[in-house]
Amino acid sequence: MKPPPAPETESRPARHSAFTRALLYGFALLCLLLGLIGVVVPGMPTTVFILLAAWAAARSSPRLHGWLLRHRLFGPLLHNWANGRTVSRRAKWSATVTMAACAVIVSFTAHRAWLAVLAIACMATVLAWLWSRPVPAST
Numbered sequence: 607m608k609p610p611p612a613p614e615t616e617s618r619p620a621r622h623s624a625f626t627r628a629l630l631y632g633f634a635l636l637c638l639l640l641g642l643i644g645v646v647v648p649g650m651p652t653t654v655f656i657l658l659a660a661w662a663a664a665r666s667s668p669r670l671h672g673w674l675l676r677h678r679l680f681g682p683l684l685h686n687w688a689n690g691r692t693v694s695r696r697a698k699w700s701a702t703v704t705m706a707a708c709a710v711i712v713s714f715t716a717h718r719a720w721l722a723v724l725a726i727a728c729m730a731t732v733l734a735w736l737w738s739r740p741v742p743a744s745t
Contacts, residue, residue: 627666634662634670645679649708649725651732653697656680657687692742701736705729 641655
């Protein structure tokens with residue numbers, strides 16, 4: 607039996623060109639910004655953007671990657687993801703409540719019914735994926 611893969615808690619050595627690292631760093635910052643917006647805007651995902659930010663930062667900026675891993679909100683999420691692709695029950699319920707609130711708002715404010723249906727279908731797809739992820743053993 608082979609040992610489980612080590613969690614991605616340390617930054618990998620730079621194996622990319624300076625240009626590629628700059629692009630990845632810019633992508634990490636963009637995803638981080640979108641994730642931060644998602645913290646306060648109902649219906650805007652946070653988890654996916656933070657995971658993408660950590661992925662890009664691990665390949666471009668050890669400093670940013672370390673900051674994400676030590677962050678009081680994002681750190682536990684990233685550690686759970688690195689240790690078995692798990693998502694806490696609290697994060698799942700938080701996403702469910704905020705997306706449900708957003709679905710109600712969209713259903714009353716959308717100018718076209720098909721736009722509301724599309725937005726709600728996207729949120730439902732994300733929630734289905736999120737709830738399919740295992741819960742960490744400690745929760």
